[in-house]
Amino acid sequence: MATIRDVAKMAKVSISTVSVALRDGSQVTPETLRRITEAAEAVGYSPNPVAQSLKAGRSRLIGVVIGSMQNPWFGDLMAAIEETALEHHHLVTLSETKTDPLRERAIIDALTGQRVGGIIISPHLPAGDHLQFLATLKTPLVAIDHKIEALNTDFVGIDNELATAMLTQHLLRLGHRRIAHIAGTAGLWTSGQREKGFRATLLASGIEPDDALIVDGQYSGDVAYDQTMRLLTRPDRPTAIVAANSLMALGALQAINDLRFNCPDDISLATIDSVPWASVICPQLTVVVQPIAEIAQAATMFLLDRIHHRGSEPIKPREKIFVPKFIAGRSCAPPRG
Amino acid sequence: MATIRDVAKMAKVSISTVSVALRDGSQVTPETLRRITEAAEAVGYSPNPVAQSLKAGRSRLIGVVIGSMQNPWFGDLMAAIEETALEHHHLVTLSETKTDPLRERAIIDALTGQRVGGIIISPHLPAGDHLQFLATLKTPLVAIDHKIEALNTDFVGIDNELATAMLTQHLLRLGHRRIAHIAGTAGLWTSGQREKGFRATLLASGIEPDDALIVDGQYSGDVAYDQTMRLLTRPDRPTAIVAANSLMALGALQAINDLRFNCPDDISLATIDSVPWASVICPQLTVVVQPIAEIAQAATMFLLDRIHHRGSEPIKPREKIFVPKFIAGRSCAPPRG
């Protein structure tokens, strides 16, 4: 690999002149610039990013840290982040925390060790000292999906309260009164927000939410399956279910099918987030979807802003909250009788 | 961030002694070692990987290059690669070529520029000079999924001929004689192998493959949908379909449903690869699945071998070919009548 020295030798200038010239052509004589660019071309020179990183104390890497790669929107998310990052000459690293605080800690240490320019994180683990750790991080940070209130940084996500409110309203308008909610992992920000939206919408229609119908599905298909089994075998079973994510909705659907109930005739089902192959799932689910690509792009732009920020005052934390999009499927119908 | 110099100062030794001691404790006096480790602990020292990379001419990064992040097994693949890499103190970068040769070229240039230790690639684009480019790459390379015969490096994947042979045999045993094949993108290695396995199995049973029933689905759900529409509206329509991947199978299933055919009563469907939510797709698909995690792990181990290889002679190209696993669903039945 050609180095700056080779270029300097061939152009008969010093290496610093090459460095300067290649950065800003207007700083040298047109003639020198020409010799330098020609020489660079000739030897096929391109600066060594590792050396640049060492000098700058920062690499052109963006770390993406997520809880699980099984998440249905993971592919879309990464594709959009990578696309935007590539346009700005950044490479993207990917790590999975498996929602293990120790692992998340180790990953972030590895990332800051590599002097990544910034980190996009879906912070599933807002536990005490871990939060402290995140807050004191020097590396620019953008949170997606899960917001951590105490964290003084950018956030990009959707209005989660609105998301469940939309679904719940839809079911109410169809005539449902006993609606169950399979909530996400207890303690997570999104779970709380989604449950809040569910409860508030019922209350606004004069319905007191029944705690027995609000179950913890832990954002897991299997757990949701089990919980749905419990819900459907109750004497006063619900006529509709709002799931807090698509994995759980699929688990619920499986339980519905296994018990030989019919969706939507016996029970309606609505959820947040689609799955890539939504069109062949029967019945097609009624969903609100997150604009993943937009979220990813906004998060990456926020991060790049911070990375390139040169001013003296720090950038104030910003937020971008998208409104999810309602897509009617065939999984919701008026209740029987 | 503490540097090696801080440790040296505190332990009252030279920086090279610190470097040596931390690498191999047996090279220094126990007493010095103790002072050094204590000092390192005290200042919270950990070596700067960027500096190490500059010195070594190689970073502890592994680049993963794939065609599309929409691939159903993408998440499993990345999870396993990342897991294995992390155990060996490597970070993983991720890039998507979108099967664009220029983009693949740019990505690999960026990766080698960053002096990644090695690259795991699913090389969708074996075009002439591009192949030349890959072949002359200094960076260790491991190919997964798509094998490029001319490429002198490791390969990990499945026996693709066997995969379609298994499915085809299954359908033949059920009594099918007119079986269609929705093939993958023409020109790709996997597509060819899979079609070959399909044809060979028919021939072995004395059935001459009908070229009209072998269509190009371009590994795309939409294209497969269209092709299935054509197949099913033929007067001599097939009684069964073997799809070369799950995306296309889902497209085919959609077409079957839209035409109000019933799967498996009117038409059987079998495919390679499952989808993460296979259990809620009706009917459950009969599939052969690739052991993605094993493939990913084997590929990463091959790559790490090459990265850590110190010998004078180069490692000979190795191959690991897995046998896919047959999983019976409900999408195959004997033909009608």
Place this chain on the structure above:
DNA sequence: CTGAAAGCGCTAACAG
């Protein structure tokens, strides 16, 4: 406008 020199943090001979 150009060049010399220092240094980012680390490793690896090579002396002592």
Place this chain on the structure above:
DNA sequence: CTGTTAGCGCTTTCAG
């Protein structure tokens, strides 16, 4: 066993 020295490739003052 330990320290000195010389870079890895680049950027950035600071003189000339």
